[in-house]
Amino acid sequence: MSHESVKAHFRKWNHEDRIMEFETSSATVEQAAETIGVIPARIAKTLSFRGEEGQAILVVAAGDAKIDNKKFRHLFNFKARMLTPDEVLEQTGHAIGGVCPFGLANDLKVYLDISLKRFETVFPACGSTNSAIELSCEELYEYSSAVTWVDVCKGWEEEKEQKPGAISSQS
Numbered sequence: 341m342s343h344e345s346v347k348a349h350f351r352k353w354n355h356e357d358r359i360m361e362f363e364t365s366s367a368t369v370e371q372a373a374e375t376i377g378v379i380p381a382r383i384a385k386t387l388s389f390r391g392e393e394g395q396a397i398l399v400v401a402a403g404d405a406k407i408d409n410k411k412f413r414h415l416f417n418f419k420a421r422m423l424t425p426d427e428v429l430e431q432t433g434h435a436i437g438g439v440c441p442f443g444l445a446n447d448l449k450v451y452l453d454i455s456l457k458r459f460e461t462v463f464p465a466c467g468s469t470n471s472a473i474e475l476s477c478e479e480l481y482e483y484s485s486a487v488t489w490v491d492v493c494k495g496w497e498e499e500k501e502q503k504p505g506a507i508s509s510q511s
Contacts, residue, residue: 342434345443346467353483359466359473367437367469369403376463376472380404381496383472384456384464384480386439388423388432391416396423396431396448398441400464400484402455405493412492420492437469441484450484452477455496457489 350356366372373380383403389412391397397416399407412420425436433445441450441464456462456477463472464480475483 342438342443342467343471344467345433345445346440346471347443349443350473350483355473355483359471361468362470362472365437365469366465366472372463372465372472373403375470378463381455382459382462384462384475386432386441386464388428388439390418390421390423390427391449392418395446396427398432398439398448398450399453399490399492400441400450400456400480400486401453401493402459402462402496405453405455405496408492408494411494415490415492434465434467435469438465438467438471440465440467441480441486443467450486451488451490451492452481452484452486453493454489454491455493456480 347356362375364375366375369380369383372383381402381404384400385403387399388396407420409420429435432439461474461476463474466473
C-alpha cells in the first residue's frame with residue numbers, strides 16, 4: 341500500500357516510471373548506497389519527529405548527516421524526539437526502511453536539510469524497503485511539498501579548518 345501511494349504521488353508529474361525497485365534491500369543508508377552504487381551521503385533519509393499537537397514533522401537529510409539537537413531545538417522550539425516505528429507508520433503511512441516525504445498518510449510538514457544541497461541528485465526511498473528515486477534537490481523540494489530548507493544537522497560539513505597561510509573565500 342505504501343509503495344503504491346508513492347507511485348500514485350509521482351503519477352501527478354508522470355514520473356512513476358522513475359521509481360527504481362530492487363531485488364535487494366535499500367532499507368538502511370548503507371544498503372541503499374550499495375544497492376544503487378553511490379556514496380552513502382547521497383541517500384536522502386527521511387527522519388520522523390514528534391511535532392507539536394501530536395503531528396509529526398519530517399526532516400530529509402543526507403545519509404551522512406546527524407541531527408544536531410541544539411540547532412533543531414533552536415529552529416523548532418522543541419526537543420528532537422524521534423517517533424517509534426509504530427508512530428512512523430501511523431503518521432506517514434510508511435514503515436521504517438521505506439519512509440519518504442511522498443504519498444503520506446497525513447498532511448505532514450516536510451523540511452529539507454541543507455546537507456543535501458552539495459549533490460546534484462539524491463536518492464530518497466519510495467515507500468518500501470527496496471525502492472528509491474533519483475531526484476535533483478529542486479525536484480525533491482517540489483515533489484515533497486517542503487516547507488523550506490533548514491540547517492539542523494551536523495557531521496556532514498567539510499573540514500572548516502584552514503592550513504596556516506591558506507586563503508579562505510568568504511561567502
